[in-house]
Amino acid sequence: MSDKIKCLPEPLALLEQLRARTTLIEELQRRIATLEQALQACRRAEDSMARDRALNRELKSEGEWFFDHSLDMLGIAETDGRLKRVNPAFERVLGYTSEELVGRQLMEFIHPDDHQRAYSELESLGSGNDSVNFEVRCRSKDGRWRWISLTCPAAVSTERGLYAIGRDVTERKATEAELLYRSQHDALTALPNRATFDQTLAQAIARAIRHPQYQVGLLLIDLDGFKAINDSHGHAAGDAVLQTVGARLLACQRKNEFACRLGGDEFALIVEGVAPLSLDPLARRIIDLLGQPIPFDAASLTIGCSIGIALYSLSDEDVDSLYQRADGAMYAVKKAGKNGYGYD
Numbered sequence: 001m002s003d004k005i006k007c008l009p010e011p012l013a014l015l016e017q018l019r020a021r022t023t024l025i026e027e028l029q030r031r032i033a034t035l036e037q038a039l040q041a042c043r044r045a046e047d048s049m050a051r052d053r054a055l056n057r058e059l060k061s062e063g064e065w066f067f068d069h070s071l072d073m074l075g076i077a078e079t080d081g082r083l084k085r086v087n088p089a090f091e092r093v094l095g096y097t098s099e100e101l102v103g104r105q106l107m108e109f110i111h112p113d114d115h116q117r118a119y120s121e122l123e124s125l126g127s128g129n130d131s132v133n134f135e136v137r138c139r140s141k142d143g144r145w146r147w148i149s150l151t152c153p154a155a156v157s158t159e160r161g162l163y164a165i166g167r168d169v170t171e172r173k174a175t176e177a178e179l180l181y182r183s184q185h186d187a188l189t190a191l192p193n194r195a196t197f198d199q200t201l202a203q204a205i206a207r208a209i210r211h212p213q214y215q216v217g218l219l220l221i222d223l224d225g226f227k228a229i230n231d232s233h234g235h236a237a238g239d240a241v242l243q244t245v246g247a248r249l250l251a252c253q254r255k256n257e258f259a260c261r262l263g264g265d266e267f268a269l270i271v272e273g274v275a276p277l278s279l280d281p282l283a284r285r286i287i288d289l290l291g292q293p294i295p296f297d298a299a300s301l302t303i304g305c306s307i308g309i310a311l312y313s314l315s316d317e318d319v320d321s322l323y324q325r326a327d328g329a330m331y332a333v334k335k336a337g338k339n340g341y342g343y344d
Contacts, residue, residue, distance in 0.1 A: 068088060069088075070087055073089045073165065073166030073167065074166075075164045076162070076164075077106060077164065079122075079126060079155050081105050081162075082104070083101050083105075083106060084102060084161060085098075086102065093146065094139075094140045094141060094146070095141030095142055096140075096141050110136055110138055111136070111138070111145055113137075114136045117134075125155050128154045128155075130151075133149050133151060135147055135150075135169065147172075147173040148167070149166065150164050150166045151166075152165070183195070186246070189247075189261050191246045191259055191260055192259070193260065193262075194263055197270070198319055200260075201216075201323075202318075202319050204272050204312075205312055208272075215311060216270065216311070217272075217279050217309060218269075218311075218322055219269040219270075219271070219286070219341075220266065220268050220326040221249075221269070221290075222265060222267075222307075222308075222330055222334070223241075223267075224304035224305055225303045226238065233299065241296075242261075244294045245267065246261060248290060249269070251289075252282075253269065256272045257272075269286070277311060279309055279311075280341075283307050283341035287304070287307065290303060290304070290305045291339070304338055304339030306330050306333040306334045307340070308344065309341060309342065309344065310323075310325035326344060328344060330342075
């Protein structure tokens with residue numbers, strides 16, 4: 001009986017051992033499950049990284065393709081303007097190879113008259129301001145100057161440098177200059193027109209107000225005998241006369257003198273100088289010069305001119321008042337017999 005009692009605890013011990021092993025197995029299974037989850041997460045991360053790497057390679061490839069094939073000029077430079085990389089469009093517009101550009105300061109290619117503006121733009125970029133459509137003249141390899149419009153995001157880091165997009169706007173600038181010239185000049189004589197005359201006279205008067213030692217004189221010139229030439233020889237002859245008058249006035253004008261065609265057969269000269277101005281020699285010179293014969297076909301055409309002169313005074317409120325005084329003096333000369341000059 002005592003032996004049987006001694007054997008009783010063995011099944012309990014086995015049961016406890018089984019329980020302990022079951023607990024251990026369950027713990028191991030939990031750990032295995034956790035490791036499998038971690039492994040799956042690692043595999044997913046690896047797959048994601050592989051996709052990211054593939055996408056990065058694709059984007060890089062697309063970026064390189066875009067950089068190489070962009071029709072716009074693309075350039076990368078240090079924050080001081082030293083070129084690090086340029087694309088083929090950059091080379092094509094300026095005519096240099098990449099090797100001739102990289103490592104050089106962009107300022108070397110910029111027109112000297114644009115240097116100050118370019119330096120200010122670089123400082124602004126370094127201060128965190130974007131540069132949009134900044135237009136500057138750059139020297140191409142053939143020596144010609146080309147207008148380039150640059151757009152560049154602000155330099156957010158000295159390590160990244162500057163990234164610029166450029167467009168050749170030379171033709172647009174030439175068109176704008178041509179349109180501006182036409183808006184300011186008479187098409188027949190190439191002299192400045194009435195709009196430019198008004199602006200120039202207003203500026204001259206403003207300078208005279210700021211600097212009383214300077215004086216402004218206005219000479220209004222009306223041709224004598226022009227209508228008779230138009231009537232007897234035709235408008236082609238009249239145009240030839242006007243063109244000759246314009247050329248002679250341009251040849252006649254000197255420093256601080258500004259010749260214009262106001263319209264029809266009326267011209268003007270604005271003169272600036274230290275007071276008192278002596279305009280008699282100029283008036284006589286104009287009369288003598290315009291009185292010389294003008295060849296047209298087989299004919300020799302002759303005209304005269306009546307000149308009215310007015311000097312700006314503080315009583316003149318604006319351009320119109322000075323103009324009216326000179327106009328009155330000119331008509332007084334016409335009434336007195338023409339082909340002469342007189343003062344208001």
